[in-house]
Amino acid sequence: xxxxxxxxxxxxxxxxxxxxxxxxxxxxxxxxxxxVERGLIEGAAEQFxxxxxxxxxxxxxxxxxxxRIVLLSAWMAWSFVLDDQHDLLIREGxxxxxxxxxxxxxxxxxxxxxxxxGAAPPSALVDTFVELCDRILAGMPPSIQDRYRxxxxxxxxxxxEEAANRRPGHRPTVEEYVLTRRHSSQLLPMxxxxxxxxxxxxxxxxxxxxxxQELAWSAIDVISWGNDVxxxxxxxxxxxTNNLAALLAAWHGLTLTDAVRAVEERVxxxxxxxxxxxxxxxxxxxxxxxxxxxxxxxxxxxVRSYEDWMIGADLWQRYDCTRYRDERxxxxxxxxxxxxxxxxxx
Numbered sequence: 008x009x010x011x012x013x014x015x016x017x018x019x020x021x022x023x024x025x026x027x028x029x030x031x032x033x034x035x036x037x038x039x040x041x042x043v044e045r046g047l048i049e050g051a052a053e054q055f056x057x058x059x060x061x062x063x064x065x066x067x068x069x070x071x072x073x074x075r076i077v078l079l080s081a082w083m084a085w086s087f088v089l090d091d092q093h094d095l096l097i098r099e100g101x102x103x104x105x106x107x108x109x110x111x112x113x114x115x116x117x118x119x120x121x122x123x124x125g126a127a128p129p130s131a132l133v134d135t136f137v138e139l140c141d142r143i144l145a146g147m148p149p150s151i152q153d154r155y156r157x158x159x160x161x162x163x164x165x166x167x168e169e170a171a172n173r174r175p176g177h178r179p180t181v182e183e184y185v186l187t188r189r190h191s192s193q194l195l196p197m198x199x200x201x202x203x204x205x206x207x208x209x210x211x212x213x214x215x216x217x218x219x220q221e222l223a224w225s226a227i228d229v230i231s232w233g234n235d236v237x238x239x240x241x242x243x244x245x246x247x248t249n250n251l252a253a254l255l256a257a258w259h260g261l262t263l264t265d266a267v268r269a270v271e272e273r274v275x276x277x278x279x280x281x282x283x284x285x286x287x288x289x290x291x292x293x294x295x296x297x298x299x300x301x302x303x304x305x306x307x308x309x310v311r312s313y314e315d316w317m318i319g320a321d322l323w324q325r326y327d328c329t330r331y332r333d334e335r336x337x338x339x340x341x342x343x344x345x346x347x348x349x350x351x352x353x
Contacts, residue, residue, distance in 0.1 A: 092132060155196055
């Protein structure tokens, strides 16, 4: 990999408006306290709170009932711990401890209650998932529950794919990485939660249509690739090739500065793809025979939700989140709050 020169985070020119729910600070503090009480982190609660999960929630789920804002904030806090723990296991060569945890989470979210060999040892990571999952599903209509039950296991599989990408001598293609990143971003379960909170139910036939799929994937790509730029110093420093800028540099012989510019160009193109897909949606709904006003309104609200996600995630990383500016994180070290024994502790 080329030398990591300093680079400027580009302005991604996201032509969307965003405002934050006034509950941001309160939800962030409450989700942090929850993570401490459940044993997910070890000290350094202030640094953990600096991730700003409550602020991201407040940008993408504004106007939701406060208890749902706190629930999504806690889920985001949990997801950051999950990501850090998975990374820790990869770097310490302890991935044999991952599969029982992944299996336990999958069994619970899919509704399988029977015990199987290889069950995960008691872990706060699994226990807190069970707690959150049950509360999340209780607040979802059945159609969104079904998606959530599919999205969580797919998210876990994508983490396995990223672990495989970090084998010595292995480098995924850019195209392979893009498909994996759509799920390892962990966005889909969170988007399910927001749509349930906001009362957005897009008909399944519309959601499966190529027009809607292009809209959704373009939004997720914009968010994921932007995050790759913000998190590049940390991932580069520990040799993680699961980053669009790092892969473009490696495959095309670019400096990282030029690779970041290439990501910026790709993000801009995907924003244009999103805008074009949004313009095509009314005609696509006509072709699908969707005349119901409530269904068409739900689609419009989902488009606006995706806009909130794109601009909200960008603003959160720039102004609300200290994670990507933390010196330990940028040096490829574990965050001060990481609990190294979390997956081996009863």
